[in-house]
Amino acid sequence: MNEELTLVRKAIEIIEDKKGERIVVVDLSEVSIPTSYFVIAEADTSVHMKAIASDFMKSFPVPSRHREGWKERRWVVLDYGDIVVHLFQKDAREFYDIESLWADHIVSIDSLQATA
Numbered sequence: 001m002n003e004e005l006t007l008v009r010k011a012i013e014i015i016e017d018k019k020g021e022r023i024v025v026v027d028l029s030e031v032s033i034p035t036s037y038f039v040i041a042e043a044d045t046s047v048h049m050k051a052i053a054s055d056f057m058k059s060f061p062v063p064s065r066h067r068e069g070w071k072e073r074r075w076v077v078l079d080y081g082d083i084v085v086h087l088f089q090k091d092a093r094e095f096y097d098i099e100s101l102w103a104d105h106i107v108s109i110d111s112l113q114a115t116a
Contacts, residue, residue, distance in 0.1 A: 015052060
């Protein structure tokens with residue numbers, strides 16, 4: 001099985017366990033940027049964001065290379081190389097709307113689970 005997809009599934013599981021909402025996966029493996037997947041989700045408040053991000057960093061089986069937005073917690077980016085996790089508060093997600101930039105690369109979470 002593809003190791004990257006295994007990690008994407010793990011990312012989804014961690015976010016869902018902390019009640020993260022509107023999870024979207026963007027497959028960038030065929031695009032010439034230095035990552036294969038974006039996992040995008042949102043939190044209700046900065047406290048919720050901290051809970052998701054903290055648990056993610058503890059539970060994800062790969063150490064992060066970099067993180068941004070930790071202090072402000074409106075948009076936290078966790079960089080794991082082949083996977084980059086974007087956690088937004090709702091208003092920040094609507095404002096930046098990064099998934100619309102990659103709309104033709106969004107994959108169904110159900111299809112990722114089906115290939116398990």
